[in-house]
Amino acid sequence: MPIESGAFRRPLAQELISRGVRMTRRRRLLVEIIQGAERHPDAVSLWQRARAQDATLNKVTVYRTLGMLKRQGLVDELDLMHLEGEKHFYEARPTRDHIHLACIKCGRIQEFESSLFEKLKGQIERERRFRIEVVRVEAGGYCDRCQE
Numbered sequence: 001m002p003i004e005s006g007a008f009r010r011p012l013a014q015e016l017i018s019r020g021v022r023m024t025r026r027r028r029l030l031v032e033i034i035q036g037a038e039r040h041p042d043a044v045s046l047w048q049r050a051r052a053q054d055a056t057l058n059k060v061t062v063y064r065t066l067g068m069l070k071r072q073g074l075v076d077e078l079d080l081m082h083l084e085g086e087k088h089f090y091e092a093r094p095t096r097d098h099i100h101l102a103c104i105k106c107g108r109i110q111e112f113e114s115s116l117f118e119k120l121k122g123q124i125e126r127e128r129r130f131r132i133e134v135v136r137v138e139a140g141g142y143c144d145r146c147q148e
């Protein structure tokens with residue numbers, strides 16, 4: 001179930017280098033997989049994809065790299081309505097925030113962008129004098145295919 005992800009500002013690897021993060025071969029591999037993922041992969045599926053290219057890459061490296069990317073604010077960690085239990089999913093932060101629509105029947109995840117969402121964020125920032133760094137909105141329900 002491919003979804004379209006929003007465009008990222010610039011390649012993650014380039015962004016990390018510009019911030020002085022040391023780019024090992026394994027980090028580069030993981031970052032490229034995350035950047036290129038058209039769905040929202042969880043840590044284990046990232047690990048499986050990475051292992052196809054580097055059989056010695058272990059899960060700890062995956063978790064450490066994800067932790068580093070989260071601290072850098074370059075990757076969002078999502079729970080997507082807990083459709084798959086406690087699993088967490090990852091995506092490179094796009095230029096514009098989007099809302100995730102999770103189908104509780106088929107598991108399809110759709111992304112929804114709206115200028116209204118941007119306006120709402122602006123309103124929150126003005127009215128509460130709150131500077132938003134990260135915002136996450138999810139809706140659970142039935143997608144168009146799953147409504148009879």
Ligand SMILES: [Zn+2]
Pocket residue numbers: 103104105106107108142143144145146
């Ligand atoms: Zn569905």
Ligand SMILES: [Zn+2]
Pocket residue numbers: 005040091098100111
């Ligand atoms: Zn997304």
